[in-house]
Amino acid sequence: MAEHYWVETLGCPKNQVDSEKLVGSLVGDGFVAAATPEEADLVVVNTCAFIEAARTESIDTVLALADARRPGARLVVTGCMAERYGDELAAALPEVDLVAGFGVPLHPSAPPAATPTGRTPPAATPPAAGSATPVALTRKPPPDVASAGAAAGPLPAFDLLNLPRPPTTAPWAYVKVAEGCDRNCGFCAIPSFRGKQRSRTTESVMAEIRQLADGDTPLEEVVLVAQDLASFALDRSGERPARRSIDGPMIAESRPIVELVGAVSTMVRRTRLLYLYPSALDDGLVDAVLSTGVPYFDLSLQHVSRPLLKRMRRWGEGERFLDRIHAIRRDEPASAFRSSFIIGYPGETEEDHDHLLAWIEAAQLDWVGFFPFSPEEGTFAAGLDDQVPSELMAERLRECAELQDAITATRRDLLIGTEVEVLVDTPGEGRTYREAPEIDGIVSVPRDLEVGSFAQVMVTGAAGPDLVAEPLVGAHDGAPR
Numbered sequence: 001m002a003e004h005y006w007v008e009t010l011g012c013p014k015n016q017v018d019s020e021k022l023v024g025s026l027v028g029d030g031f032v033a034a035a036t037p038e039e040a041d042l043v044v045v046n047t048c049a050f051i052e053a054a055r056t057e058s059i060d061t062v063l064a065l066a067d068a069r070r071p072g073a074r075l076v077v078t079g080c081m082a083e084r085y086g087d088e089l090a091a092a093l094p095e096v097d098l099v100a101g102f103g104v105p106l107h108p109s110a111p112p113a114a115t116p117t118g119r120t121p122p123a124a125t126p127p128a129a130g131s132a133t134p135v136a137l138t139r140k141p142p143p144d145v146a147s148a149g150a151a152a153g154p155l156p157a158f159d160l161l162n163l164p165r166p167p168t169t170a171p172w173a174y175v176k177v178a179e180g181c182d183r184n185c186g187f188c189a190i191p192s193f194r195g196k197q198r199s200r201t202t203e204s205v206m207a208e209i210r211q212l213a214d215g216d217t218p219l220e221e222v223v224l225v226a227q228d229l230a231s232f233a234l235d236r237s238g239e240r241p242a243r244r245s246i247d248g249p250m251i252a253e254s255r256p257i258v259e260l261v262g263a264v265s266t267m268v269r270r271t272r273l274l275y276l277y278p279s280a281l282d283d284g285l286v287d288a289v290l291s292t293g294v295p296y297f298d299l300s301l302q303h304v305s306r307p308l309l310k311r312m313r314r315w316g317e318g319e320r321f322l323d324r325i326h327a328i329r330r331d332e333p334a335s336a337f338r339s340s341f342i343i344g345y346p347g348e349t350e351e352d353h354d355h356l357l358a359w360i361e362a363a364q365l366d367w368v369g370f371f372p373f374s375p376e377e378g379t380f381a382a383g384l385d386d387q388v389p390s391e392l393m394a395e396r397l398r399e400c401a402e403l404q405d406a407i408t409a410t411r412r413d414l415l416i417g418t419e420v421e422v423l424v425d426t427p428g429e430g431r432t433y434r435e436a437p438e439i440d441g442i443v444s445v446p447r448d449l450e451v452g453s454f455a456q457v458m459v460t461g462a463a464g465p466d467l468v469a470e471p472l473v474g475a476h477d478g479a480p481r
């Protein structure tokens with residue numbers, strides 16, 4: 001009889017893609033999906049190590065599933081926590097049968113790993129007593145990037161980027177086009193355990209999209225993700241954009257991300273990009289995004305104060321960001337914008353905070369995420385002086401969130417009475433191009449609209465980030481709505 005699996009996913013869209021690839025691999029090995037974790041023979045927790053709160057949630061989830069699983073079922077912990085804290089996690093969680101870093105098979109009959117980092121917990125270690133707090137974690141040394149297959153050669157056979165995925169059951173899907181990151185942001189631990197960027201080929205991305213579309217649900221939207229999406233393929237020699245001169249000033253060749261966006265947009269009606277580093281959003285990429293018909297820009301800004309951004313080891317400052325946003329709105333007034341900011345980075349002054357509040361007011365973005373600074377072990381920022389007290393950080397975060405919530409609500413209210421096109425994701429729920437799946441708001445629609453279809457609707461109401469809409473009969477003129 002076939003064994004059953006259950007995969008629990010925490011964290012970001014990139015982790016969700018990894019989970020789907022793990023599922024594709026398990027199905028390929030003869031496993032079938034369990035209806036509940038209690039019925040599974042193999043329970044997998046794909047963890048997130050982004051900040052302390054995410055780690056706590058991951059460990060709480062592991063402990064809850066350890067209690068819930070049936071006798072004899074194996075419990076495997078994988079994902080960023082497994083990669084970053086593997087040995088200590090294995091020691092602290094004796095309930096877990098295997099702590100599997102990236103590229104480690106999750107069950108004994110799977111093919112051998114190319115870069116095995118699996119750890120089996122020792123039997124005699126005392127339990128963590130049902131709570132995340134006793135698990136003190138220190139980071140393992142950064143991986144040997146070359147041995148992780150960074151830029152030197154083909155990806156390992158078991159690399160998650162290369163694993164097949166099952167067809168999608170929703171009309172949209174995340175597609176991860178690269179793993180790792182070549183930047184050096186002061187607060188970020190990702191490069192230390194995900195390694196240097198290694199990009200897929202455009203052909204393999206397109207092949208994955210064809211796999212995803214090979215089911216009963218039409219695939220209408222692809223959301224491209226990577227740690228630093230706009231740098232797609234710049235890690236591969238020969239794909240760095242050369243500069244050339246044609247009878248005048250030097251101009252840049254189009255970058256691989258531009259070509260990728262063009263290729264993907266021939267396959268699906270909506271192509272959406274997440275996590276764009278601001279210096280990489282040049283005219284060519286803006287044009288590529290606008291030409292897909294999805295004028296949605298997710299800019300990873302993190303702050304607007306130049307001195308603070310320098311301390312973050314990041315490019316840019318608020319005025320340049322605003323100039324770019326205004327220029328895009330001149331080209332396409334209906335453009336939607338998302339960004340994220342870190343609040344309370346070491347050295348953030350009242351002046352920096354006021355600057356950010358004024359910028360948020362001026363920018364009028366559609367969606368913004370605010371994150372309290374979390375000193376990640378081993379990062380540049382963890383060792384900085386002038387750490388912002390947690391109460392002050394919480395106060396600043398509340399001020400930013402209140403201001404942005406009001407802006408988001410106003411921008412949503414402005415859509416009442418307009419016609420929009422929604423992609424119906426589930427019965428009664430759709431999205432226009434303005435809403436990224438599982439991240440932004442939704443549009444409530446009548447439940448009889450077919451899942452996977454596009455529908456013209458009239459917005460009749462708004463509640464915070466969400467809209468309510470009724471069907472509209474009429475032709476679509478192709479403009480973003």
Ligand code: SF4
Pocket residue numbers: 181182183184185188189190191227228277
């Ligand atoms: S670009 Fe993103 S993933 Fe890369 S170091 Fe900076 S914050 Fe981390």
